[in-house]
Structure formats: structure tokens, C-alpha cells
Amino acid sequence: MRQQLLARQPAYGYELKQGLEQTFGAAYPQPNIGQIYVTLSRLEKSGLIRGTEVTQEGRPDKKVYEITEKGTEELANWFEAPTEGPRVRDEFFMKLILAEGTDLTDQLTLINNQRRHCINMMRGLNRLAATERGNRTSLLLIEGAVLHLQADLDWLERCQEELT
Amino acid sequence: MTGAEPTSPPLLAAGALVRSHLSGSTLIPAVRGISLQIDRGEFVAVTGPSGAGKSTLLHLLGGLLRPDEGELWLDGRRVDRLREAAWARLRRRHYGIVFQSGNLLSDFSVADNIELTAVLAGMPGRTARERRRELLNDLGLAHKATAGPGELSGGERQRVALARALVNRPQLLLADEPTGNLDSRSTRDVLALLARYHRQGTTIVLVTHDARAASTADRVISLFDGRIADDARVEEPPAAWQSATGVRGVIDFGG
Numbered sequence A: 001m002r003q004q005l006l007a008r009q010p011a012y013g014y015e016l017k018q019g020l021e022q023t024f025g026a027a028y029p030q031p032n033i034g035q036i037y038v039t040l041s042r043l044e045k046s047g048l049i050r051g052t053e054v055t056q057e058g059r060p061d062k063k064v065y066e067i068t069e070k071g072t073e074e075l076a077n078w079f080e081a082p083t084e085g086p087r088v089r090d091e092f093f094m095k096l097i098l099a100e101g102t103d104l105t106d107q108l109t110l111i112n113n114q115r116r117h118c119i120n121m122m123r124g125l126n127r128l129a130a131t132e133r134g135n136r137t138s139l140l141l142i143e144g145a146v147l148h149l150q151a152d153l154d155w156l157e158r159c160q161e162e163l164t
Numbered sequence B: 001m002t003g004a005e006p007t008s009p010p011l012l013a014a015g016a017l018v019r020s021h022l023s024g025s026t027l028i029p030a031v032r033g034i035s036l037q038i039d040r041g042e043f044v045a046v047t048g049p050s051g052a053g054k055s056t057l058l059h060l061l062g063g064l065l066r067p068d069e070g071e072l073w074l075d076g077r078r079v080d081r082l083r084e085a086a087w088a089r090l091r092r093r094h095y096g097i098v099f100q101s102g103n104l105l106s107d108f109s110v111a112d113n114i115e116l117t118a119v120l121a122g123m124p125g126r127t128a129r130e131r132r133r134e135l136l137n138d139l140g141l142a143h144k145a146t147a148g149p150g151e152l153s154g155g156e157r158q159r160v161a162l163a164r165a166l167v168n169r170p171q172l173l174l175a176d177e178p179t180g181n182l183d184s185r186s187t188r189d190v191l192a193l194l195a196r197y198h199r200q201g202t203t204i205v206l207v208t209h210d211a212r213a214a215s216t217a218d219r220v221i222s223l224f225d226g227r228i229a230d231d232a233r234v235e236e237p238p239a240a241w242q243s244a245t246g247v248r249g250v251i252d253f254g255g
């Protein structure tokens, strides 16, 4: 997540925290500064971002981070792949909000890809329901999944209305 | 010599359609430049938020509204300038249309509503009766044949309107939210019926908010603010993926 913000411009750890707070507001659980530094050093070790020491008068040095080529590539893949799994809204929302200000993708593309993905999944559930005809327990579970997908699609429509 | 076959024109082609509605003295743009092609035998779903222009587009495609700008071609023939009488003939011969409001003649029984449509198009009464029986059966409404439209629920009325639109086995079915008021079981009946007509060659344009309905189509067009935001083929996830994951890709179960 920190990496996405870095795609916009190089930043200090503290600036990233502020950036996250400004972008997501109080509705999104905010990481503390410690978690931010832990994540940054993990990303640096994997070569996705690069930190440069900056000397400061009378204070300890601080590090400014920027995204690497490898990091940008990974980020582009993350944007491109549809989001899956039960926490889809969390992760997709991240993509949607953080896409702004990077030139890796745009919000309409993200929404369209995700919509396609949901509809294809729905198609799969239709087929699953056809093979499970007669098993009421299984059908109930599938119906639950169908309703989840419908909710995701309705929410995507809301995102489109608000953001694009 | 190349054996290039003469390609037949698309069943329906729209070029830069524009249409506004007059509300009081203000013009409300509903369709703001839509181009699309629908081939014979395609099953296309049209989705999008309320007010996106779905019904307006469907009315344009059926000649029930004229475009302010743009062109419409049916089977290679330009039709956007046709007079109402010519359109009425085209519709009777080629189209089945289900309106969002479920259009039925209130003074006739359910059975007559359906049979009359067939007889007016030149079908012998006996065939019309057989088809009507079959359609009402498929839609779970056999017991309502003698009822009047006023004695039906919203969802029943919609299904009768669908039966009426299908009784002539039209080339092209335009259906506006035919599952809008339906419970899950009736939705399944309607979708199964659409799938069957589609397999038999009917071209279908289905306006729907319901993702399950949309996902039965081959292609989904997403409208937004009077324009096409996306136009995509529906692809089935691979069967192997399906049997390995069940519903896990969607809900947190057994993870």
C-alpha cells in the first residue's frame, strides 16, 4: 500500500502516513508510523522501493523513498489483475483510490475489469448451480455467493457514479 | 483467388445515436452517442445505473423512439427514418418487445393477451393456443390463463408480457428488466426460457440490473450516463478452477 503511494512521488515515511490519512480519512483503519517503517524496510529489501539517506541539520538523518522499476512493474500487475476473494472490496478499493495520480491505470479501467471479473464469476456460479441441482445445501451456499457478487457489482456502480 | 465470403450485415447496427427527452422546457440527454453492432444469434445484456439510458436505447433499437441524431440499420437496411406504419410492420414481423412496465391489454385475459398477438401476426388460432399453453407452462403461469392482467402480481404481469413477446418466435427480442420483480425461482424460469430461445436462434437484447441475468448473456454492454462504458464478452471460468474452489472465490467459506 505504501508502495502505491510512492508511485505518485518519492516521500518520507511520515509523509506517507499523512498521505494515507488524507486520502482515506477516518473510515479506513490507519496504520501507525511504526508499521509504516516496518513495511518500508520490507519493501526495500525486496527491491521494490529504494531509500536514500538525507542529512538534516542537528537531527538524525532521514530516508526518502522512491519506487524502483521492479516495484512499478509489480504495481502495474497488481492493478491489472482482478481482485478476488472475500476481502475483495478492501483490496479493490485500495486499487481504485490509489490509481489516481499514478499513470499505471485509470479508475474506469479498474472498474470495467472488476465488473467483467464479477460477471464471469457469476457465470461460473450459474454453471455450478446447474450441476448441483437437487442438493439444497449446496444451492443455498451458491445463492449466498450470488448475492455477494450482486452486492459487489452494485457497489462498483456506485464507485463509478462517484469517481468517474 | 481468395474465397472471401460475402459477410452478411449485422442484424442491428447503431451509429452515433443521440436522443434527449423533453421534460417541461428542459432537454434531458438520455443517449449521448451510442454506436454498436449486434449480430444474428447474439445474446447481449445491457446494464448500468438507473437513468443511464438503457430503456431509451432499447426504445431506439425498437423504433419506438426516433433518434435526434445518428443512424439505425436493421439487417443492412436503414430504418431510423421510417414512418410509424412501416415500423409497426417491422416490429410485428421481426421483433418481440417487453417493456419495463409490462405492457398488457387490461380488458383481455392472460391467454387472450398472448394469443391475440400471435393471431394479429397471422398465426392460425390453434397454433397460437398451443404456443400460449407451452409458454405459460414454462413460466409457471398455467393456472393464470383465464385471469385478467389486473389480477396478477407485478412479476406475473412481466412474465405474461414476456410470453406475449415470444409467442411469434421473433428474430429479435428486446426485453427491458423482465426479471425486475421476480423472486429467485421465477427468475430462473425466465432465464431458462431466454436461454432456450437463444439456442434456437433468437437474438436477444436484455436490459437488466440483475447480474445473474446479465451473466447468462454472451456479451455485456455497460451504459453510463448515456454512453457505453464497457462492452465485453462473458467468459466462463475454467471448469477445473470451478470444481477446485466452489464458491470460495466469492465468500469466505472453508478457507
Ligand SMILES: Nc1ncnc2c1ncn2[C@@H]1O[C@H](COP(=O)(O)OP(=O)(O)OP(=O)(O)O)[C@@H](O)[C@H]1O
Binding pocket: B021, B022, B023, B028, B029, B030, B048, B049, B050, B051, B052, B053, B054, B055, B056, B057, B100
Ligand atoms: N419520457 C421521458 N421524459 C423525460 N425524461 C425522460 C423520459 N424518459 C427518460 N427520461 C430521462 O432520461 C434519462 C434516461 O432514462 P432511461 O429511462 O433511459 O434510463 P434507464 O437506464 O432505463 O433507467 P432505469 O434503470 O431506472 O430504468 C433519465 O435521466 C430519465 O429521467
Ligand SMILES: [Mg+2]
Binding pocket: B054, B055, B056, B100, B176
Ligand atoms: Mg429503464
